[in-house]
Amino acid sequence: EPEVTQTPSHQVTQMGQEVILRCVPISNHLYFYWYRQILGQKVEFLVSFYNNEISEKSEIFDDQFSVERPDGSNFTLKIRSTKLEDSAMYFCASMGQDPYEQYFGPGTRLTVT
Amino acid sequence: ELKVEQNPLFLSMQEGKNYTIYCNYSTTSDRLYWYRQDPGKSLESLFVLLSNGAVKQEGRLMASLDTKARLSTLHITAAVHDLSATYFCAVDSSGAGSYQLTFGKGTKLSVIP
Numbered sequence: 001e002p003e004v005t006q007t008p009s010h011q012v013t014q015m016g017q018e019v020i021l022r023c024v025p026i027s028n029h030l031y032f033y034w035y036r037q038i039l040g041q042k043v044e045f046l047v048s049f050y051n052n053e054i055s056e057k058s059e060i061f062d063d064q065f066s067v068e069r070p071d072g073s074n075f076t077l078k079i080r081s082t083k084l085e086d087s088a089m090y091f092c093a094s095m096g097q098d099p100y101e102q103y104f105g106p107g108t109r110l111t112v113t
Numbered sequence: 114e115l116k117v118e119q120n121p122l123f124l125s126m127q128e129g130k131n132y133t134i135y136c137n138y139s140t141t142s143d144r145l146y147w148y149r150q151d152p153g154k155s156l157e158s159l160f161v162l163l164s165n166g167a168v169k170q171e172g173r174l175m176a177s178l179d180t181k182a183r184l185s186t187l188h189i190t191a192a193v194h195d196l197s198a199t200y201f202c203a204v205d206s207s208g209a210g211s212y213q214l215t216f217g218k219g220t221k222l223s224v225i226p
Contacts, residue, residue: 031211031212033213033214035214041218042201042216042217042218042219043156043201043203043214043216044216045206045213045214045215048207048211048212048213050211055210055211056207056211056213091155091156095212100144100161100163100205100212101146101158101161102146102158102212102214103158104148104155104156104157104158105155106154106155107154107155
């Protein structure tokens with residue numbers, strides 16, 4: 001069964017450093033998302049991506065964040081200058097059409113020290 | 114701003130008992146999702162509810178949607194230990210066709226012998 005994959009599974013970085021989180025969505029899906037979950041809290045939407053551009057973004061997704069789909073298979077989330085409060089689990093999700101169901105990857109745990 | 118409220122947030126129940134988790138949301142939406150999350154793991158899709166009156170069942174879990182009341186329920190029948198997890202409801206909050214999800218805080222279910 002097709003699945004969303006994410007790398008790395010765990011990333012430790014120092015405050016102020018840039019990180020890139022990578023995702024490979026399900027191959028025939030058209031919609032791509034990043035969500036995050038701070039430990040013990042609810043899942044929060046960051047950004048959606050369709051037709052090679054951002055379609056929606058949340059207030060969390062400020063200028064420090066960017067997304068890219070560089071080669072038609074990978075979907076990346078970049079944080080330019082990490083802050084302590086960026087520590088969270090980051091989930092990538094992808095969705096086809098009908099029934100518009102989002103499939104989540106296993107997540108990348110980002111720890112900023 | 115769409116608000117999604119789940120209750121209870123914590124639920125401890127004995128094996129063999131029945132219980133219902135409630136999910137209320139604040140604005141019109143025709144799509145509601147239920148996910149399961151085990152500790153440290155990703156989100157597993159349980160149900161996609163796409164219309165008023167939709168009812169879906171899988172094993173000991175049954176989900177329903179009342180779009181007029183803006184209410185979904187997840188009913189657990191004859192609970193078993195394997196159902197212990199956190200259950201999230203999520204509502205399509207985009208309104209603009211990007212289909213991003215707004216999640217509730219989750220219900221942490223513990224099934225005890």
